[in-house]
Amino acid sequence: MQKPSLPKGTRDFGPIQMARRNFILETIKDTFQLFGYQQIETPAMENLSTLTGKYGEEGDQLLFKILNSGDFLKKVDLKDLSEGAAATLPKVAEKGLRYDLTVPFARYVVMNRNELTFPFKRYQIQPVWRADRPQKGRYREFYQCDADVVGTDSLVCEAEIILMIRRVFLGLGISDYSIKINNRKILTGISEVIGEAGKEGPLAVAIDKLDKIGWEKVRQELTERGFNDEAVQKLGPLVEASTQEIDHLAFLKIFLAGSEIGLQGVKELEETFEIMQTMGQDLAKVQLDMVLARGLSYYTGAIFEVKVNQVSIGSVSGGGRYDNLTGVFGLSGVSGVGFSFGVDRIYDVMEELGLFPQEDSQGTQVMLAYFDEKGFNYALNILTLLRAAGIRSEIYPDQSKMKKQLDYASKKGIPYVGICGDEEIANKTLALKNLTSGIQENWTLDQVIDHFSGV
């Protein structure tokens, strides 16, 4: 006999967890649909050529590769082996598990460009896999809920992303959180005005850690990454301003005065906020974060990140605009913007904050219990009638002691048990017992149906 086990970083979801996950999923789905997004799905596996090179060097390492079927070694020769893993890999694996939903979506858009009506708004809720080392709030298999719109560069999309995030969090009962927003063009502008044009990549990576490790450490990292002292010096006022309660847009207009692209980024943010105002919306929870960077290299415009306050979990949602994601698949000039909710992290956050409702709203409402064959037959009849009336009900399947039957209902959290004994059969009633209060009354079937239909 072998001990059963799970692969590292994966989990089973039991009935309670699934009820909770479905609650989160339904809230998100409902919101996406309300905003006009249509659902699609793509395969769990993609050709490796679709996936590699889209997430940076680190990302390629985190891809799960699928060994070719059959004799996977037949194309490998000794020379490949002597050259190491990088040379051998393409010959033994040509498929991989998807790393996110955005790249498969880009692939889908390009392959179906003639059938799709643009702007195309799609949502997608599926698991993704990363060969990461698991830790708190980080799994090797987890769900993403993406909503993206491609084929328009309208800033209405950016505004609507903010509105969708707010609606979902309202529905989930999460109230203390911030939607951080920035624009890659602003980061490009910053690198220009400090005299390190073209280095926004490393600048972004370093500056993103500001609230985590502090200015001193970031400064060190920048120097290590080859930024000269003068440039780092020039960054000082920005870092200071980012922590102060001032009008960041106004600050950026001055700070980025010498950078056309930087000012363009500021303008985009400004317009996004104006659109929201025209829609009659305020900017609650929205926070312009001048040092928000995000790692993914394909972002070119707005970038988002959502952090729930007072919890130890990382960001629960993120996204941004990408101008040329479909370009690598041969369709250029299509701008897209989208974001993603991490269900597993939202789950962890809600658990940490104790936000899940106690009772299960989809569980059985009544269980039928009985003492003997006669009662069993009577109960089977009643069961059909209850279900016909739309009442979630079940019968204890084995003839056994009343104690056992009640125990089962009690443990399963079923609130009512309908007991079928000789007396009840004779009077055409049910002895309906409330398991919370312990009170038991004899009710006619009509009364029972009335009672539960009203709930």
Next chain:
RNA sequence: GUGAUUGUAGCUCAGCUGGUUAGAGCGCUGGUUUGUGGCACCAGAGGUCGCCGGUUCGAACCCGGUCUUUCACCCCA
């Protein structure tokens, strides 16, 4: 990928510098209660101490490897 950390009954954990048959609480099964769960009392079942190897007269305990858990870095939902 780098550096730590964890693993003993279904669950949460004790287990002394290595020394007979490895314990507790909760849970589980049965009983006190043959038309009634929760509470109480009584009895019982359940463990190759993650796995493999080594040191030792003797290993849950020491050493090596491996898997797993958690955490930091990197990166990210």
